[in-house]
Amino acid sequence: MHTQSDRGSYYRASANRVSAYPSLKGDIKADVCVIGGGYTGLSAALQLREHGLSVALLEAESIGWGASGRNGGQVCQGLNMAHEDLAAKVGRPTADALWQMSLDSVELVRTLINKHQIDCDLKHGVLHVAAKPGHSADIEAAVAYKQEVLGYQDVAYIKPADVQEMLGTERYYGGEHFTNALHLHPLNYALGLATAAEQAGVQLYEHSRVTDYQSGRTTQVSTSVGNVSCQYILLACNGYLGPLEKRIAGKIMPINNFILATEPLPDHLVQRINRADVAVADSRFVINYFRLSGDNRLLWGGGETYTSRFPSDIRSFVQQHMLALYPELAQYRIDYGWGGTLAITLNRMPHFERVDQSLFVAHGYSGHGVALATLGGKLMADALAGSAQGFDQFAAVPTPSFPGGTLLRWPGLVAGMLYYSLRDRFF
Template sequence: MNPGYESSYYVASANGFGSYSRLEGDVTADVCIVGAGYTGLSAALHLAEKGYRVVVLEGQKVGWGASGRNGGQVCPGHNKEHSYLKAKVGKADADALWQMSLDSVQLVKDLVAKHQIQCDLKPGIAYVAARPSDVSWIHDSVNYMQNELKYDAIRHLSTQEVQDLLGTDQYYGGKFWADAAHLHPLNYALGLARAASAAGAVIYEDSKVLDYTTGGEALVRCEKGTVRATYVLLACNGYLDKLEPRIAGKIMPIKSLMLATEPLSEEMCKRINREDIAVADSKFAVNYFRLSADRRLLWGGRETYTGRMPADVGNYVRGTMLQRYPFLKDVKIDYGWGGQLAITLNRQPHFERIKDNLFVAQGYSGHGVALATLGGKLMADAISTSAEKFDVFARFPTPTFPGGTLLRKPGMVAGMLWYALRDSMF
């Protein structure tokens, strides 16, 4: 167990942690980035490679938040279908958003290869129906991508194919993303940090930002030091809290919970995941799972919206696993943990240039591995070259939660409980 990180399978299997000091004293930079998750680390890496003086301020440790705790799925697309995006912002922006979702997956792959990040990167994600009635619309979405978007790296999965692939009769048809991937999320974050540091970015851990001002020159204040910079990038996502009230109401933090079983036999692994792919299902509170490099089943399947964690996370999540795989009832749960992410009301990311020298990218709503990596790069591009692609995301309207930060939680909890009840009926 590394000091400063909460217990999880990912922490226990990390490939070594960096050594980053706390900010003490006053420093200057071209760009100050708040948050050392995928967004902040990607922005730092891309800016440092272009010669910018970059400082990253992390309140905890690199990858401490959702970037080091998630399901590790790297998938194209958005939470909303292309047809919905087109109705909201027009065909040109919808097409650009779709293409950038493809680019985001390729960006992750390219960064892993270029910087030799050891993060167990593997191909393939299946999205499967939790109810027979869901098969039709999932197959319709495949038809749309193949016919309207001319995307051929996706295919239908029949109910028989899904059940043969996953060794359960509790899932039905689905779709298979051949270009998607999955990885060890914390090792990926730690690898990005090492790459950014090697490129010249300076990362400070245990350096929570207390406040900042953004005049002609920004001043970012921590407990024991300050950073003067031309630009500030907010990459806090689910941990923004009250740092920037102008955008806090655009997102709501929730916790997604996971478990890791004991190592399974090769025979058992083949039975429950024949092709070693990642899987997500069509429930509103999504079940998602994959196998680790050491043959553990990593399963995410419960969420909490109150901020309180169950006393035994592993046992709390275990029930959703056993609904699909009752024959795992005697398998030991070695780890249980949660990670705080941020969702938006419309489940699309929130990108915004709040002031000329203040940018934010947040609210990835479960698509964070790929889109957060891209979000960091797009903020870097907006500073260094062109804001054209950043602005496509920024033009997509992000509504504020009704009641802002004060009332968003009770309203969301009520809505989520309704969906949870609906999920439980099938």
């Protein structure tokens, strides 16, 4: 086992550039201090500059070092909670608004990429597939609900035989095709946002780990070698929050997910296993997800762990999941294997909160991070600037704390995950 690093990442190896922002040294002032250099923080910083506010962004490692630079790259409409369940908790108008914002989040990513000319291997189409025959009816019903109740037409049900032909396997049993969804190179997207933020006047600082802060009447953020005096603090740490803010730490649970990248695959194989070049995610509780890179590598995500340590051989850990679906890939080299930490909530909805008059947080995206984190940053910035409707609608969704708080949440989660992983395997 070993602790985290992105050195084995295909994304890091194929990054457009190496970010090289200075560390914070001494004392500075800004209207807003953003803590975290992933999608949430970078999106917030960009939007805050549009509102005319000065911004200092502090990242403990390097830009995109966390989940924003390591993830599966899928940018899809929708939320993890069923719309009917959401409406029961917050009312139909708010549930409808949250659904619309999930659509808006994908369009925001698309707009930022186009506006700032971010080179990130942008592609189109996400396919959610049934991993078991019994899941197909649920997926078909979900498509019908989106079309008939929500009035959303950029989604289609794909019959089992057609999915099997699209993906070259008989192990999937129907699918939900989001035709207007995206997939991309996540690190290059993050680095592109950072370049845009820098050009907009954001002060970006890497290797500037926040050790403490005060919020309220006197607001200051501290690192070991410098401080930021500010009016507001935006927390954008997600799975890397740690003990920094104990008032909200129990709302999320950090978990680890892993990805491999094969060598570039021949065109005939690419056409057989993913002829439409879509991003795929299956219906298992511990999902498999995969897509093709810009240079025809298969990027495959699978397997989770729930401690701070990673498997010693990530490539083999993930490869077993890939070969269960595509045994013919055993003859192709695995060039990269890496992992990262994301944050989940108990209800799998993101947690948005104004913790006090000076402190905002958005995190816990539970696997929808590319789209919803980009949106979360924007909504925090808008709320701080006086347009809080979108932020408040997400904040209206109750976010229960994990039982036992940060101390006891881990054994409970592991027991639950073990149960669902057994269901994936045997039922």
